[in-house]
Amino acid sequence: MTALEAVSAYLPPERVPIDSLAGELGLTDTQVRMFRRYYGLAEVLREPTGTITDLMLNAAAKLSELRGRESQVRYVVQARTLQAIAPYPEDPLHDVVRALGLRHARAFAVTQHACASGLLAVEMAGRLLAEDGEPGALALVFVGEKAFTPSARMIPGTALMGEGCAAVLVGTGRRDRLLSYASATHGEFNAGLSLTAQMSLEFQQRYPDALAEVILAAVARAGITVADLDVVLPHNVNRVSWVRVARNVGIPVERLFLDNMPVTGHCFCADSFLNYVAARELGRLRPGDRYLMAAVGLGSTFAAAVFEH
Known part of the structure; x- marks a missing residue:
């Protein structure tokens, strides 16, 4: 059965008050008040100097349950909202795979469900592991992105985007x-x-x-x-x-x-x-x-x- 073996979270150190984003996002004072008072938003997370690669590596560094089990990882999946996350020819996911010593794993991205792709990736990873039938095998799923373009920083009238990241170790056990x-x-x-x-x-x-x-x-x-x-x-x-x-x-x-x-x-x-x-x-x-x-x-x-x- 698909299970969350472990989950880690990386929250960047910078929290930006939404009031200060008004000029960058073209928000009026009324819209800022709506986000704050009606929608319950106050700040957003920002990684001021780091890249999407840094976000994933920082999340993986907090995933202590991964250490010593790298050889068991069969899949590395980046679940993301945006199809383009870095300028060509950069390849953040494969940079992370190399940095973590996971070149033996199959690495790919899932974007088809946009912000719902994280749940899809976990469910898919569980099915892949079950079909492989290899005892103790794991999948590593990364979720979270950089709001690196103006259109990626806000869903107008709905939400303001932040830059936190999580690493999810998926197995077929009984925990979570x-x-x-x-x-x-x-x-x-x-x-x-x-x-x-x-x-x-x-x-x-x-x-x-x-x-x-x-x-x-x-x-x-x-x-x-x-x-x-x-x-x-x-x-x-x-x-x-x-x-x-x-x-x-x-x-x-x-x-x-x-x-x-x-x-x-x-x-x-x-x-x-x-x-x-x-x-x-x-x-x-x-x-x-x-x-x-x-x-x-x-x-x-x-x-x-x-x-x-």
Whole structure:
């Protein structure tokens, strides 16, 4: 069974107040107030000098469970939102593979689900390991990116992007077992940030129900109900959208882990995994707890997964 053997989080040292981003992002004072007061955002993470390679290596350095087990890693997967993450001909993922001594592993990227690609990568890695049937084999999944272009720094009217990164060691054991995974792609919104005003409005209207649908599907596939979820580890877009979705599906708002949202920004595919590490360190996850990760990728894919701690 697919399991999270270990998860590490790297949070860059620089936290930038969203007020200071107004000029860079072309935000009015009213829009800044909306992000701060209505959406619950205050700061975003920035790696001022580091590259995407540095983000991944810093996350891997905190993954102590990887040390001494490098030979067991069969796959290295970078789950990302952006198709282009560095100028040609740079290849950050393979630079990381070489630096970590993992040249024997198969390395590839998953981008098709945008910000929901992290959950896809974990589920896919588990299936690959299961099909190989090699005892003790592992996959290493990286999530989190650099907001290295203006269009990658904000989802207008929705979220501000941060630069945290997580490294996820996937195995087939019984620790943090993946109980279910569900996803749905609504291809009519494939234009993403280039949607027309009319289609953008339609997407906003359908968003809560579409996310609720995959949450309920994942919960049902896990053989439980939403009442059995102890913690929800969301993607950090904004507070108001998550409160609305939680109420729609019957999840008590206090079970949403929203602690990181004001201080990290939306860190692409990494949010749920950064939230996992924070919740674990704060004692919000106990043995036997069932928790849900959920994410939405522009384009548009909705995904949710249920795990048992």
